[in-house]
Amino acid sequence: MSAGHVAPKSLYYMVFGALVVGTILTVLAAKVDMGPLNNIVMLTIACTKATLVILFFMHVRWSSRLTWVVAMSGFFWLLILFSLGMADYMSRGWMQGTLR
Amino acid sequence: MSDRHASEHYPGPMHQPPVHREGVHHAEVVHHPRLQHHFDDMAEQAEASTLGMWVFLVTEIMFFGGLFMCYLVYRTASPEGFAEASHHLNVVWGAVNTIVLIVSSLTMALAVRAAQTSAPPKTQVFWIAATMVLGAAFLGVKAIEYADKFTHHLVPGPNFVWEGKHPAAAEMFYSLYFCMTGLHALHMIIGLGIMTVIGIMAWRRQFDADYYTPVEVSGLYWHFVDIVWIFLFPLLYLIGGHVVD
DSSP: OOOSOOOOHHHHHHHHHHHHHHHHHHHHHHTSOOTTHHHHHHHHHHHHHHHHIIIIITOGGGSOHHHHHHHHHHHHHHHHHHHHHHHHHHHTTOSTTSOO | OHHHHHHTTOOOGGGOOOOOOTTOOGGGOOOOTTOOTTSSSHHHHHHHHHHHHHHHHHHHHHHHHHHHHHHHHHHHHOHHHHHHHHTTSOHHHHHHHHHHHHHHHHHHHHHHHHHHTTOOHHHHHHHHHHHHHHHHHHHHHHHHHHHHHHHTTOSSSTTOOOOSSOHHHHHHHHHHHHHHHHHHHHHHHHHHHHHHHHHHHHHTTOOBTTBOHHHHHHHHHHHHHHHHHHHHIIIIISTTTTOOO
16 A cells, blocks of 8 residues: 555656756856846756756655645745835835945 | 434434445454554555645745845845855855755655665665765865855954955855855754654664655655755855856
8 A cells, every 4th residue: 555656766867867967057057148147047947956856856746736736835925925025125215225 | 304304313423333435344454553543544644744744845935935035135236246245155066065965865765765665674774874975965065165264254244354346245145145055054954863863763664665754754855955955056156157356
């Protein structure tokens, strides 16, 4: 009566390979000056890596819908924190002169 | 009327006969010694534990989230200052530590898999020990980096010295650097403690395909700490890559 899904070892090695490739890519991309695009590339790679870890290493791919919703809710609330927090800081002029 | 008639024969909720599931004969059921009485079966118990761990991890996301929000505010206030300060972090050590943590996540996933497939205790302990060695290596590199920051007067406070154009932003960057990597390192230390307990339990043959929830749940924690570093590495080490001295 084993409950959880047993993923093949090959899948874990593939996810590991993708994470290493992502790390190398993000280091190389940081050396190129792309202006504001640098941040977007860096965060896209980081989010992709995090998604791979969550889906496969953390077994969310094979978990119940309820676990999936709870896991996503954390990141959703984080987005609310960032978006409403920054909306406040940007629109009230609290940034100017903070760090000279 | 017929409903009422039927209810006269209903003995009430306290006297419900045991639920008979298809293919399950109650007299023959032998409960797993690890099954708590308030769960129907091992699968339900494992599901409840996993869900509980995820709820805890959501609170952890918000815990680290506050620091990421702080980083976002101050980096927006002085993007040039943060890039200048980030340029003085050692990208090689940061990248090495990123790879070390990714390998440790792989060994952790294999440790959970070993328990899931009822592998012998030797195999389970091997993967858990490998995860711990890599975690300790990460902390070792972190110690070298911290020592380097102390000798170069990059620790915020009265002895902070900055020769660049943005001393206030650089000091804020290093405050956030120590807070974020420090909280992360604390989680790594706690992780090593958890892995010690899990390793001893595995050695005592406590985990097999029927019961491996502690390994699974500890794995979730370990992978979460890895994910935090996946974001810390680029945001702290790589934002000054194209800055020319």
